[in-house]
Amino acid sequence: MTKLPQTSSLHTHLCFLLFLLLLLISLPGEFPKALYNCSKLQYLNLSQNSFVGKIPDDIDSLPRLQYLELAGNYFSGDIPAAIGRLQELRNLQLHMNSFNGSVPPEIGNLSNLKHLNLSYNTNLVPWNLPSNFTKLKNLKNLYIRQSNLTGELPGTLGEMAALEELDLAYNSLNGTIPSGLFLLKNLSIIYLFRNSLSGDVPQVVEALNLSIIDISENDLTGPIPEDYGNLTKLTELALFLNGFSGAVPASIGRLPNLKQFRVFINNLSGTLPPDFVRYSELEGFEVSGNRLTGKLPDHLCNWGKLSTLVAYENNLTGELPSSLGNCTGLTEVKVSDNGLSGNIPSGMWTAPNLGQVLMSNNSLTCELPEKISWSLTRLEIRDNRFSGYIPTGVSSWNLKGSS
Incomplete structure (x- = not known):
């Protein structure tokens, strides 16, 4: 197993280092405090090794650090307050550790600080996002996925003017989304x-650079904001x-870059926009379990x-879109339990990757193809x-009630 040099060797060879990258080499033991001899160190990456124990309470002995990455180790205990004294720090990556x-x-x-990642620290004591x-x-990226976050989001979240990416998924946050x-x-x-x-989502949307909005699997209510239709860069x-x-x-329905539209299992009603995806290269359309x-x-x-x-x-009626016959990339079509009628576009059956077709409990009428x-x-x-x-060669099917 690879080992760090002894302290004296580090002092001799590393004391003038500005940049130290030691990742993916299975280094064991505790945080190497011998690095404190490298007082000019600005970049330290010890990620994806086998370090254990606590991050030292005096880690601010490296006052010039701008980049600190300790991800993918087994560091435990508290994240030390001393990190908050590294005033030159631009990038802090502590994800995937064993902090408890x-x-x-x-x-x-x-x-x-511009980049902060505390994700996948599932053993942290429950904590609220500090106000x-x-x-x-100056923070651009804030990642705290699956790290035992609780409580409400600070109302001042909208004051982080430089923020570009926010990932607080897979936690226990409650309350409303700050407007x-x-x-x-x-x-x-x-x-x-x-x-x-919970509660209604903010209806006024001026973040026109949004490309991904994923607020699924919560208890949110109210209407889908009309302003989402102004997000011309939205892909998901x-x-x-x-x-x-x-x-x-x-x-x-008129968004030009939308690729994934997933709104299943809500209380949505009314008709779908007739121009939906006329202008975008849609890949996923999931609207099941609504009205x-x-x-x-x-x-x-x-x-x-x-x-x-x-x-x-749903309560959908009419024929399946004829454009389905041109979808060579289709993998699944699930439209059971509606009031659909008419023919099935013949080209749909020959999509080379089509794995599942579920159309039970409709009023569809056509001859089934000999080849699928x-x-x-x-x-x-x-x-x-x-x-x-009746098509042959399908390993799982349910044809009962067909005529």
Whole structure:
């Protein structure tokens, strides 16, 4: 196993170092305090080794550090308050460790900090996001996924003017989403999924650089904001497993870069925007478990990029979009338990990667094809009005009730 040089050797060879990178070499033991001899050190990366024990309480003995990465080790105990005294620090990466103590609010004193990652520290004692973290006016990336965060989000979160990416997913946060968050001009990514956030989401959205919004798996209610339709850079919108109600705003259907639209299991009603994805290369469309009515949008697969169509358990009517016949990338079509009628686009059956087709409990009428995609493993078409051959070669199917 690789070992660090002894203290005297470090003093001789490393005391003038500005940059030290020792990752992925299985270094054991505790934090090497011999590095304190390198008083000019600015960049220290000891990630993905086998270090154990605590980060020293006097780590501020390296006062010129600008980059500190200790991720992917087995550091435990508290994250020391002394880190908050490293005033030159720009980048702090402490994710994927074994910390079982507390997170110091002193981190909020690092006025030059641009990148902070505390994610995947699942053994931390439950903690609230310190309000003074929002004083980090230069912070661009704040990642604290799956790290036992509790309590409410600070109302001052919207004062972090430089923030570009926020990931607080997979925690136990509650309360509402601060309205100021969606006003941040530089914000491009929001991950708040799998928490216990509640109430209506902010309706005023001025963060026009947003490309990903994932606030799924919470207890959010109210309408989907009309202002989401102004987010021309948006590629992913994930609102599933909440309590959103009302109609899908028509403006969302005209977004030019939307690739993933996932709003399943909510209380949405009304018709889907007829222009949905006419202008975007949609890949995933998941709207199941709502109370939607009317037709599926005609343009769902205009660009031939759609892979996932999941719309079961609604009140949808009319025919399946003819553009499905051009979707060579289709992997699943799940539209059971609706009021769909008419034919199935013949080209759909030969999509080379089509794995699942679930269309039970509709009023679809057509002859089933003699040949289907070789990759199809699940076919459920009961309670329709099909005729002709029953496809063979499918390992799992349910045809009961078909005629």
